[in-house]
Amino acid sequence: MHNLYLVINMIGEMTDEQVLEFSQLNEGFRIERSANGKITMAPTHTETGFYNLKLASKFLNWNDQSELGYLFDSSTGFKLPNKALRSPDVAWISKERWSALSKDQKKGYAQICPDFVLELRSSSDNLETLKSKMLEYIENGTSLAWLIDRTNQQVYIYRADGSISIEKSFETKLSGETILPNFELDLSILNEKI
Numbered sequence: 001m002h003n004l005y006l007v008i009n010m011i012g013e014m015t016d017e018q019v020l021e022f023s024q025l026n027e028g029f030r031i032e033r034s035a036n037g038k039i040t041m042a043p044t045h046t047e048t049g050f051y052n053l054k055l056a057s058k059f060l061n062w063n064d065q066s067e068l069g070y071l072f073d074s075s076t077g078f079k080l081p082n083k084a085l086r087s088p089d090v091a092w093i094s095k096e097r098w099s100a101l102s103k104d105q106k107k108g109y110a111q112i113c114p115d116f117v118l119e120l121r122s123s124s125d126n127l128e129t130l131k132s133k134m135l136e137y138i139e140n141g142t143s144l145a146w147l148i149d150r151t152n153q154q155v156y157i158y159r160a161d162g163s164i165s166i167e168k169s170f171e172t173k174l175s176g177e178t179i180l181p182n183f184e185l186d187l188s189i190l191n192e193k194i
Contacts, residue, residue, distance in 0.1 A: 035080070035082040035083050035084040035136070047123075047194060048120055048121075048122040048123075048150075050194050051120055051150065051189075051190055052074055052089050052090075052120055054189055054190075054192075055089070055090060055118065055120065055148075055185070055189075055190075056071075056073060056074075056089075056090050058185055058189070059071055059090055059092065059118075059180075059183070062176075062180065062182075062183045063092065066180075066181065066182065066183075067095075068094060068095060068180075068181070069092050069093050069094040069095050069097075069098065069115070070092070070093050070095070070098050071090070071091070071092050072090075072091040072092070072093070072114070073090070074087060074088070074089045074090070075087065076091060077109040078091065078109060078110055078112060078113060078114060079108075079109040079110065079111045079112075080113045080136070080137075080140040080141075081113060081140050081141065082136070082139070082140055084136060084140075085109055086133070086136070086137070088114065088117035088118060088119055088137070089117075089118050089119050089120045090116075090117065090118035091114035091116065091117050091118075092114055092115055092116040092117075092180065093112060093114050093115055094115050097112065097115065098112070112141075113137060113140040113141035113142055114137070114142055115141075115142065115143050115144070115179055116142065116143065116144045116145070116176070116179050116180055117134075117137050117142050117145045117146075118145070118146045118147075118148065119133065119134065119145075119146070119147050119148070120148045120150070121147065121148065121149045121150060121151065123151060127149060130147055131147065131156065134147050134156065134158045135158065137158070138158050138159070138160060138162070142158075142160070143159070143160040143179045144157070144158070144159060144160070144176070144177055144179040144180070145157075145158040145159075146158075146174065148187075148190065150190055153168070153169065153170050154166055154167065154168050155167040155174060155187065157174070159177075167187070169187075170187040170188055170190055170191055171187070171188060172187055173185060173186050173187065174187060
């Protein structure tokens, strides 16, 4: 069985309105636009969707208690400074940065790069493509980004200072560092079988 993954090369760039209309016509697909205008879309595998929700619930619990910012799910599109339209599996923006946006900047696809992003690699995702996307987030203003690779049981941690570290065990906890104060993610939840 082949995975359904569509890449569309447009002559010229799709406007935000065209991307929205295209998304509505192709429900169930995760649609993103690269900085050079390439549209990619693919639904998340079922197993990945299960783990995405488990992860998001941990962030939601922390955010409800800390009240430090706003959490966004995997269907949310953000227009990055480089013009890419990205939709990370989990995104978080501090109240301070979100409040600094005008009403117009918050409409449609918010014109902001999240402070924190998480991408969970699906078995159909190309690891090098995801690593490039993580660098793009950092280059556009993300302070902390986690790329979780369940297949290889590794987490790539990207920081604003350009450093990248690799956690090679799911028997540990990740720290939200100064970006997500007092947040810890116990990676062992990703070993739960469904």
